[in-house]
Amino acid sequence: MSRKRSERQQAWDKFGLPKAGAEALTRYNQEVRPFRKLCGARTKSTEDHRPCQNLALAGHDRCRVHGGATPKGDQWNLTQWPNGKAPDAEAKLQAKLKRIERDRKAKAKRLAAMSPEERQRYDQRAKTHAPGPAAERARRRDDRKRAAEIRASLEKPDDKPASAELAELQRQAAALEEARDHYRRLAEQANQDQGVFG
Ligand SMILES: [Zn+2]
Structure with a gap:
């Protein structure tokens, strides 16, 4: 037995969407959307990898x-937890945990399906794109750059530095590499601390 629709529902059936909805949508598409920034990321799903036509999120480029929902700055790539004071905090938390678990499984599947080269690329990026504060990441980037410069200058055959200078450079390179390994371990530890959410 079908329930009789209320007067208000009937009015909505008759005039609601065609009138109010469609007009608002048209106005939005003509007057607002063209002035908003598009995402522009290259899509993987189409053969020509055309730019994504979604709107970029406010304050983001994507x-x-x-990736537009990925926080910038100190929270870059870190899990964002719901506000505990929100009335629906519990429901949000459960949904978040569920999503994290789903993402973790999907990631494990993706990693398992990777070719060795893809996996190497992935590991390399995971190393250079560890989550965390912007300053920390900038410092690691700087360390890597300086270590690479020193290594390059050591490998250059002509203009070999004097032996004292060479020793000093090698010492610096070793210190930088040690620092890098230290932060790598810290990052790995942080990942493990996230446990099932990592
Ligand atoms: Zn996009």
Whole structure:
């Protein structure tokens, strides 16, 4: 037995969406959307990898699907937990945990399906793109750059530095590498601390 629709529902059936909805959508598409920034990330799903046409999220360069929801600055790539004071905090937390678990499984599957070269690329990026504060990441980047410069200058055959200078450079390179390994271990530890959420 079908329930009789209320007067208000009937009015909505008759005029609601065609009138109010469609007009608002048209107005939005003509007057607002053209002035908003597009995401522009190259899509993987199409053969020509055309730019993504979604709107970029406010304050970001990308849409939600292409990393726009990833926080910037100190929270970069760290899990964002719901506000504990929100009335629906518990439901949000459960949804978040569920999503994290789903993402973790999907990631494990993706990693398992990778070719050795892909896996190497992935590991390399995971090393250079560890989550955390911006200053920390900038410092690690700087360390890597300086270590690379020193290594390059050591490998250059002509203009070999004097032996004292060479020793000093080698000492610096070793110290930088040690620092890098230290932060790598810290990052790995942090990942492990996240446990099932990592
Ligand atoms: Zn996008």
